[in-house]
Amino acid sequence: MGTKTSQDWILYPENLSESLSLDEVALSDGELYSVLTSKKAKGRKGSIVAIVKGTQSDFVIEHLLKIGRRLRMKVKEITLDMVGSMKRIAKRCFPCASQVIDRFHVQKLAIEALQEIRIKYRWEAIEMENNAIEKASKEKTSLKIETFENGDSRKQLLARSRYLLYKSREKWTLSQRQRASILFTQYPDLEKAYRLTDDLRKIYNQHITKSVAMTKLAHWFRNVEEEDFKSFSTLRKTILQHYRDILNYFDKRSTNAAAESFNAKIKNFRMQLRGVKDRTFFLFRLANLFA
Incomplete structure (x- = not known):
């Protein structure tokens, strides 16, 4: 099986396996490429099946169809x-392949929904502090900024809580536990939103069957409806639109981790070269390392 290359795409049909990952990566100046990799190679040599310039589906499909139909029909799963x-x-x-929505993309959306609520409160705190400064200046009085027992001002509390909201409670440091306690006391909505995010993470972390996952997601949907946060309602609709492919994760617990790892290697390689000046040569170097 011969390798096929061009300035805008490279194909290595011989690296095709039953389980693939499809993702996008920026090679230079934010220019995206669609990258198809084999999970079997685990991010090492033999990983690259195809790299095609852009994400426009018709263009990518045109070049992937250059891979023989018999080989493409053997693909059973694609994340x-x-x-x-x-x-x-x-x-x-890959019409015979089961599509699996990567769990980390779903969890990332949940975290973004949570952070959106935190950011809204942070802007309110910034505005509150600005008004206090302006008032003190006009009235020529000393400025008194509210601080909590850990030394944070309200603005600082909301800014410094960003990272703890990414983590599960058991991974919080002592100072993060204290900050979270203050944060959730001051902003009960953030605690409710954090619980929704954490509950979704726990569903993914449990080794459960697809049918059990369906039941747990149904309960999660109900909790989202009860809390009525706009960002989480949007997330719920998004999950429902991709429900079947999201549930496919619970068949084999397959993720796009290998593709993300491969993308990280591309970015690191790009950094070592201090950017990509010649994309054709860069693809050639990538192929030598990973195809």
Whole structure:
């Protein structure tokens, strides 16, 4: 099986395996490439199946179809994110493959929904402090900024809580536990939103069957409806639109971790070269290392 290359794409059909990952990565100046990798190679040599310039589905499909149909029909599973173009590429080129929405993309959306609520409160705190400064200046009085028992001002509390909200409670440091206690006392909505995010993470972390996952997600949906946060309601609708492919994760617990690891290696390689000036040569170097 011969390797096929061009300035805008490279194909290594011989690296095709039953389980693939489809993702996108920026090579230079934010220019995206669609990257298809084999999980079997675990991010090492033999990983690259295809790298195609852009994410436009028709262009990517055109080049992936250069891989023989018999080989493409052997693919049983492909992990990807929720982008419509990626799903269309997978369906058209690998019709026998089960599509699995990567769990980390779903969890990332949940964290972003939580952080959106924190950021809203932070802007309110910034505005409150600005008003206090302005008032003190006009009235020529000393400025008194509210501080909590850990020394944080309200603005600092909300800014410094960013990282603890990414983590589960058991991973908090002592200072993060104290900060979280203050934060949730001052902003009960943030505690409710954090609980929703953490509950979704726990569903993924449990070794459960697809049917059990369906039941647990149904309970999670009900909790989202009860709390009525706009960002989480949007997340709930997004999950429902991709429900079947999200649930496919619980069959084999497959993720896009190998693809993300490979993308990290590309970024590190790009950094070592101090940028990509010649994309054709860069793809050639990548192929030598990982194909």
